[in-house]
Amino acid sequence: MNKNKFNLWNISSVIILLLMLIFIIYPLFLILGKGIFNSETGAFTFSHFIHFFERKFYYITILNSFKVTIVSTILAVIIGLPLAYMLRKIKIFGSRFIQIIVIVSYISPPFIGAYAWIQLLGRSGVITKFINDTFQLNFDGIYGFAGIVLVLTLQSFPLVFIYIMGALKNLDNSLVEAAESLGYSNFQRMTKIIIPLIMPTILASSLLVFMRVIADFGTPMLIGEGYRTMPVLIYQQFLSEVGGDAGFAAAIATIFVIITVTLFLLQRILSRQYSYSMSALKPMQAETLSGTKNILSHIAVYFITFIGILPQLVVIFTSFLETSGGQVYTGRFSLENYKNILFDRDLNAIINTYKMGFYAIIIIIIIGIFISYLTVRKRNLMNSVIDTLSMFPFVIPGSVLGIALVFAFSDEPIFITGTVLIMVIAFVIRRMPYTIRSSTAIISQISPSIEEAAISLGASETKTFYRIIVPMMLPGVLAGAIMSWVTILGELSASIILYSTETQTLAVSIYTEVIRGNFGNASAYSAVLTVTSILSLLIFFKLTGKKEVDL
């Protein structure tokens, strides 16, 4: 229709593609290059890879990562699936509130969970002390494998829960009733109808959990102690290799990316293979149970929800405890921790987090709207490439992205390491997919004839876009943007590599304070972060009238 080569769409496609090439593709290729070429001679070499697979010290991290991830994923499904089913099937008092609590426990960053569980079950944790005193034991706290699995399971089951809640909502109850009328028992209906229909969702959500858990850096770093996973190894190698040969860190990063890409492709294939389009005319109705069954199911639901939200409660609670020297709790309440972080030192960490987060979210919303519109409505070769590239951040672990950006932008022509800009870029790349996903979903629901109507009434394509499409997309865009925003606040794995004293964030501060043993400050920072996330979410729910977020 419009033969003009230089219209708004082509220009924005070119700009977006260029940005992606410079800030995603180029840094990643640099990593690969550093991994397979000798930095001095420039010769092609597999020596870094051989080095990695020769020593158990290194390659054990792959096994560790997989062990932790597989166990946590399975446990997350075992907890998340029944919880979702119970909430859909049984009338639970306060079920809407429970759903919000589960979402809140999902949005808080995993390393806060790690930190909180150290407070409870660590060497000098409250529960540890109680058990040791009561039973005269010598329990040394939950560190290593068990600790990581505990934290990541509790962090991940909400994701499975939210996905399965969605799938069950779309499951038409007449299918279950049809099976009942054909003589199927309650148990048979569960195994023959419900589970097979939500199987794609179970698979999809567990693969998402898998990807998140395997790439998580903060949890194994804080609670893992000697139990090292791949992101930890990459970080340590990168730090120790700075100034020297970065090739080895790059090689490990490459191996890691190969693993995550494989998983990602597997997920795409599976989700394409097993998907039913369901829309429930008559969704499942929650029923009131009576007697013991009712009490037991309430106890189960409340208990799981409580354990999930426990880290947030612990963090807020301990932030009001007085400490001596910031390390040992005295058992009294005080606002000393807040005084420390708010008045006794500069507010940079807090201001930086909001400021850089705000810049990033603005960029994410603008680019997100364009990417989703272009990839859905202006399908061509260039936009298909953009579509594929926009999925990359799902695949690249934060620590790998961090290293890649350092490699790429520490020298002319683009020297931005240590600046606000590189942090913002990392945030945008890491957290854009949430916004793109929900924007793409909503643009697909807008009928093309809406645009045609506006054009037939005399509006130009550009005007139609700003006046009709953007306002109509906004609810979907914001649903994704809220997830982008909240996860930006808790971004650690790339920030820890990219930050400088000027760009330190809350997440980085929490991490460094915990490492130094300054639990007082750490808890106050964590409380600020947690409360900000919860408030953002609640404001979003209030403004949009929604009860759900797009993950």
Add this chain to the structure above:
Amino acid sequence: MSVSVNIDKVVKKFGEDKVIDKLSLDIQKGELFTLLGPSGCGKTTLLRMIIGFHSIDDGQIKIDDKVINHIPVNKRKMGMVFQNYAIFPHMTVEENIAFGLKVNKIGKEEMTERIDNILKTVRIEEHKTKKPENLSGGQQQRIALARALVIHPKVLLMDEPLSNLDAKLRIEMRNAIKNIQQEVGITTVYVTHDQEEALAISDRIAVMNKGIIQQIGKPEEIYSRPANVFVSQFIGTSNIIKGIIKKKEDGLYVHLNDMYAVKMNNLKQDEIVDKQEVLVSVRPQEFIITNEESGIKGKIDSTMFLGLNTHYFVNLDSGERVEVIQDSEEEEILPEGKDINLNIKSKKINIYHADTKETLIKAGGHDEQK
């Protein structure tokens, strides 16, 4: 005010596939012109070429003798009503209608006046400040109509505007559309696959199939004198049975079997040879069930009583199967399995060439009926 639309040998290709090939059509000032055909016949494609959502690959479209091929959609000043209404959900009824006026920079006073007038015309004044999500399908369609008309378009285009409505509302809305169109007097192109809707609403109809116009005419012409077998079967119900034309001294006779023939006065004599095989198109109500021995013999296979009339599905001795309609009031209902004889109303039936499937009725044959 109103304009004529002149479509001259237009071509539309999707890849190698010619969806429309050298189609020509003249739409007169102020008429409601319907493009009617089964899905995939190219009617919507043609409509979208008129408004400009599809480019014109060859030929030209003229509005009052001015070629519009290269005028962009938003400058063509054509109003369009979409199948799914395409109401802007984030705007009120008033804002929806004002949208086209705002982009065309109409002054405040005139805008208010025009909006109030059109709201009155389509009768949705009381919903002015509502959001469309709270309105019914029929009301949304009225908004869509108002929004398209308020910009004073040269031509109004309607793409299956009633197909998302339920049966009762569909009839109500088609009357409303017809009335509003006559009141405004705007040249209108209306696309539908529903033949009953087309007959009810149109000044003239173009029946399309596979990108080709089969017949253009007034609704009654198209119904009673279909130009070919396709049209006769697409518009209403027609039984097609084989026959042979025999030339006799007093004229042409169509033989339906050895015993039964009818004399035809309205055939194109020059195109007919003796003993030519033809297809005879008989509508169910053009059969007469008779006790006379001469006629087409058959056996009633099934009976369907529909109140006003009764439908019989009859297996003819020739192996053909036909549908026959009889007035329920006047005749008693015949049992299934009964042998009957059928005669036909020769003035009503249509005769088609067995190979070309084109009509053999003289032009104006329609008029001879009166």
